[in-house]
Amino acid sequence: MEKQFIPLSVPNLKGNELAYVTEAVKTEWVSTAGPYIADFEKAIADYVRVPAACACQSGTAGLHLALKVLGIQPGEEVLVPTLTFIAAVNPVHYAGAEPVFMDCDDTLTLDPEKLKRFCEEECEFDGAVLRNKISRRKVTALVVVHVFGNLADMEAILSLARTYGLKVIEDATEALGSYYKEGAYEGRCAGTIGDIGVFSFNGNKIITTGGGGMIVSQDPELTERCRFLSTQAKKDAVYFIHEEIGYNYRMTNLQAALGLAQLEQLEEFIRIKKANYELYQREGIKLLPFRRDIRSNYWFYSYLTDNRDGLIRYLEQHGIQSRPIWKLIHTLKPYEGCQAYRIEKAAWYYDRVVNIPCSSGLAEENVKQVAERIHLFLKEQAWR
Structure with missing residues (x-):
């Protein structure tokens, strides 16, 4: 009997999703108004312990709104990681700003040591404005991406940001449910430490709304400003008064209904993912570790692996989906002319990382099947 196809990361829709979405359809609240939106916003805000949250169309839309409400201006520079999905960087371009690409450390997240050296050696600081020596542009913000559920060193990064007056946007699109267990931010969730944090509920994320995102902040005025801009900056709901440019970035009630049901299961999803991660390890598959000071x-x-492409092809031939890590953004055509500062570790990891199946619905026998295939691949390589 042929073994089943094992996808990389797919949704797990075994809770109240159908019931809540059906209720939204029955009541005909299916667009960007309806009770599930407010309920989902409150549930996320309560989960990550912030005063308020703003549901939006996607994580990308959330990042764009974050840049807008933090006042990032055209022609300014924003420091961004090169090792991330391109959606973390494109909103910088939407805002008319210029990205400057930073390296990662062994957590795959932004390297605070290189960030420090860049600010000290490649920039001038007059006590108020950080200015890039090469471009002569102001450096005004920083996008920190928490990669694959790992958390960046926010203690070091926030200290630097405060020193140089940088706004900090946390791209926590992959890290809902991750938090610090110790240190200055003990108990603080991903996305709640910088000025604004953004989550994504794309189909492959730990919880999904099919598409959609959420903006959070410790400052409720920032989230309210995001909400205003996400609904076309409508000043008066009856007479259609608009005094500035807004966006059609609001989440729908159908999406929020799905998200609310997913959030009810998040802790169970994390338990399963942790158990499968540990099972891979027991099966002899050594995976990149997560920081010890976080959940x-x-x-x-x-x-x-030293044979990234070979392993991906081999697994695909045996019904197992895997993927390389993202191609470094500073090497992509839209960003070829942008400054990149001492990119070393990101290039090393790009050549070697393969992401293997990790869905929250992944059964133990599937984990063992993937592990077995990786071991067989390694044996075949050793024989050659």
């Missing part, structure tokens, strides 16, 4: 959501599992 990770274990969203993606990263395996290191």
Whole structure:
């Protein structure tokens, strides 16, 4: 009997999803108004312990709104990681700003040591404005991406940001449920430490609304400003008064209904993901570790190999989906002319990381099947 196809990361829709979405359809609240939106916003805000949240169309839309409400201006520079999905960087372009690409450390997240050296050696600071020596542009913000459920060193990064007056946007699109267990931010969730945090509920995320995102902040005025801009900056709901440019970035009630049901299961999803991560390890598959000072959501599992492409092809031939890590953004055509600062580790990991199946619905026998195939691949390589 042929073994089943094992996808990389797919939704797990075994809770109240159908009941809540059906209720939204029955009541005919299916667009960008309806009770599930407010309920989902409150539930996320309560889960990550912030005063308020703003549901939006996607994580990308959330990042764009974050840049807008933090006042990032055209022609300014925003420091961004090169090792991330391109959606973390494109909103910088939407805002008319210029990205400057930073390297990662061994957590795959932004390297605070190189960030420090860039600010000290490649920029001038007059006590108020950080200015890039090469471009002469102001450096005004920083996008930190928490990669695969791991958390960046926010203690070091926030200290630097405060020193140089940088706004901090946390791209926590992969890290809902991850939080610090110790240190200055003990108990603080991903997305709640910088000025604004953004989550994604795309189909492959730990919880999904099919598409959609959420903006959070410790400052409720920022989330309210995001909400205003996300609904076309409508000043008067009756007479259609608009005094500035807004966006059609609001989440729908149908999406929020799905998200609310998913959020009810999040802790169970994390338990399963952690258990499968540990099972891979017991099966002899050494995966990249998560920081010891955090509770990770274990969203993606990263395996290191010197034959990345060969392993991906081999697994595909045997019905197992895997993927390389993202191509470094500073090497992509839209960003070829942008400054990149001492990119070294990101290039090393790009050549070696393979993400292997990690869905929250992944059964133990599937984990063992993937592990078996990786071991067989390694044996075949050794014989050659």
